[in-house]
Amino acid sequence: MRSTPVSLSVPLGPAARVRRSIAGVLPAPVTDRIRTMRGHRPPRVVALEDLDAELEEAARLFTVSEDAAREYLRGLTMAVPQGHPEDPFSKEYEAWVWDLYHRVSGRPEYSIENEASPFNLDEAVAAPYPYSTGSTAVVGEELVARGFIISTLGLAPPARVVEFGSGWGNLTNDLAQMGFEMTAVEVEERFCALTERRSRQPERLHVVHSGMLEFEPEAPFDAAIFYESFHHCADHMAMLDKLTRVVGPGGRVLWAGEPIQPLGYPWGLRLDGYSLWSTRTHGWLELGFDENYFARALERTGWRGRRTRLPSGSALADVIVGER
Numbered sequence: 001m002r003s004t005p006v007s008l009s010v011p012l013g014p015a016a017r018v019r020r021s022i023a024g025v026l027p028a029p030v031t032d033r034i035r036t037m038r039g040h041r042p043p044r045v046v047a048l049e050d051l052d053a054e055l056e057e058a059a060r061l062f063t064v065s066e067d068a069a070r071e072y073l074r075g076l077t078m079a080v081p082q083g084h085p086e087d088p089f090s091k092e093y094e095a096w097v098w099d100l101y102h103r104v105s106g107r108p109e110y111s112i113e114n115e116a117s118p119f120n121l122d123e124a125v126a127a128p129y130p131y132s133t134g135s136t137a138v139v140g141e142e143l144v145a146r147g148f149i150i151s152t153l154g155l156a157p158p159a160r161v162v163e164f165g166s167g168w169g170n171l172t173n174d175l176a177q178m179g180f181e182m183t184a185v186e187v188e189e190r191f192c193a194l195t196e197r198r199s200r201q202p203e204r205l206h207v208v209h210s211g212m213l214e215f216e217p218e219a220p221f222d223a224a225i226f227y228e229s230f231h232h233c234a235d236h237m238a239m240l241d242k243l244t245r246v247v248g249p250g251g252r253v254l255w256a257g258e259p260i261q262p263l264g265y266p267w268g269l270r271l272d273g274y275s276l277w278s279t280r281t282h283g284w285l286e287l288g289f290d291e292n293y294f295a296r297a298l299e300r301t302g303w304r305g306r307r308t309r310l311p312s313g314s315a316l317a318d319v320i321v322g323e324r
């Protein structure tokens, strides 16, 4: 097994390194220590049997304010599970990840139907996420991130771009409005309908109701984008492989706002409060990938990745650009 750590990142200056440490790029114990020095308490470690009571409180807070609920969830975590199989590309390792998913989600099976998002379509047409949160912090971060992602695309309209897991349709519709020929691949039917209803360029928008692994392109794209969606994929190695056929020669892939961060294990379920809430409440698959592991996974499937981030430390303004 390879022992030299692989990095995707361009080295940062000292000031940016300190800011980045708060964003979770350093190992969790170091980040916790810096946060404690700055007056933030490290998150409480919650046992699985106490999780439901904690999440009930989070659910109550979501009815009060998005900021209050997120702040509460930032204060929770579960202990890093020990004893994972050594080879992160092995079947045993995969089984270890699924076992933890079943326990945390409380669901004996994972199916793509678990990725359903309950919301009211008419209300979402009027005020989609992030505007619906009413949180200046959430909306501000999302708009900065989306601008940053667009600035890293490195293509001009009318290039053909596919967005996987396009959700509320914000990025897809931004790009269609710029003149890109957009395909949005989304597993949740309501999100598909929402993206179409919000579109001002229906002639440049093709919405496909499908899982990302099941999607078969009619012709290769110039670029593929994942924005907080790749980590929901039930077989990320198969998806990386598939991308070599989804984008054409010279094409690129953007992994934006994906949780490529220190976890305490190469890849697996994320155990921060917000991810625990998502997994337990909805059954969503909330994976994370250590940067070294992700770089090796890219290498195995023929991709070269370069990571670029805003020095603000936002986890969303963070893009890995992959090329063949």
Ligand SMILES: C[S@@+](CC[C@H](N)C(=O)[O-])C[C@H]1O[C@@H](n2cnc3c(N)ncnc32)[C@H](O)[C@@H]1O
Binding pocket: 112, 115, 116, 117, 164, 165, 166, 167, 168, 169, 170, 171, 185, 186, 187, 188, 191, 210, 211, 212, 213, 227, 228, 229, 232, 233, 234
């Ligand atoms: C965290 S959301 C991000 C949404 C989107 N990037 C946005 O900004 O609105 C993840 C999205 O991926 C979708 N998704 C999850 N698993 C998927 C799959 N296997 N194939 C396609 N879409 C999927 C979800 O329905 C959801 O819309």
